[in-house]
Amino acid sequence: MTIASAALLLFLILDPLGNIPVFLSLLRNLPPRRQRIVLARELLIALAVLMMFLWGGKYALELMHLRQESVAIAGGIVLFLIGIRMIFPPPEGLMGELPDGEPFIVPMAIPLVAGPSGMAAVMLMGSNEPARLADWSLALMIAWGATAAILFSATLLYKLLGRRALTAIERLMGMLLVAISVQMFLDGLGTYLQISAP
Numbered sequence: 001m002t003i004a005s006a007a008l009l010l011f012l013i014l015d016p017l018g019n020i021p022v023f024l025s026l027l028r029n030l031p032p033r034r035q036r037i038v039l040a041r042e043l044l045i046a047l048a049v050l051m052m053f054l055w056g057g058k059y060a061l062e063l064m065h066l067r068q069e070s071v072a073i074a075g076g077i078v079l080f081l082i083g084i085r086m087i088f089p090p091p092e093g094l095m096g097e098l099p100d101g102e103p104f105i106v107p108m109a110i111p112l113v114a115g116p117s118g119m120a121a122v123m124l125m126g127s128n129e130p131a132r133l134a135d136w137s138l139a140l141m142i143a144w145g146a147t148a149a150i151l152f153s154a155t156l157l158y159k160l161l162g163r164r165a166l167t168a169i170e171r172l173m174g175m176l177l178v179a180i181s182v183q184m185f186l187d188g189l190g191t192y193l194q195i196s197a198p
Helices: 003-014 016-027 032-063 068-087 108-113 116-128 130-152 154-196
Strands: none
Touching: 003 016, 003 116, 003 130, 003 154, 016 032, 016 108, 016 130, 016 154, 032 108, 032 116, 032 130, 068 116, 068 154, 116 130, 130 154
16 A cells, blocks of 8 residues: 555545534534634544554554454444445434534544544554554645645535535545445455465
8 A cells, every 4th residue: 555545545534524514513603713723623632543543553453462354354344334324324413413512522533533444544554564654654644634624624615515515525435435445354354364274
């Protein structure tokens, strides 16, 4: 996997376009300056969490005696479920019911930006090729930077594209995510079957 393809995968997982309506509804009661401060804080928390999983994921796997193939298969399943929810969102939204008031960590940083699929993906990258942690960090920074830029221009994009266009883009991203998740699952399964073969 190249840095560009890893960045694209992480960008799809972070799903900034799909998060625009949720973020706008969460921040609508705050003054504009406070909205920017809260958004910056939540994005930085999400980046710190994802970096922690990227750099510490290998050791967490060793501690739990998990094989890389099992993480690849589990990551594929999680991504598949997230992708399906993006294509066919439930009535209460992608991540379920959201609390009122100023958000802190939950639900903006976790799970909307740094969700289970993002954590699984960076952990998988870091554990599969630990020698390329710097590359994966760069890919994560690119994906996070693009996500931050889109979320900071959320109001403008919402006015420009409208809810229908954003929904259509999110469903397209969901389709791509489903395809990537199936490939991850098959790669993990293929590796496991090769190892298990006598």
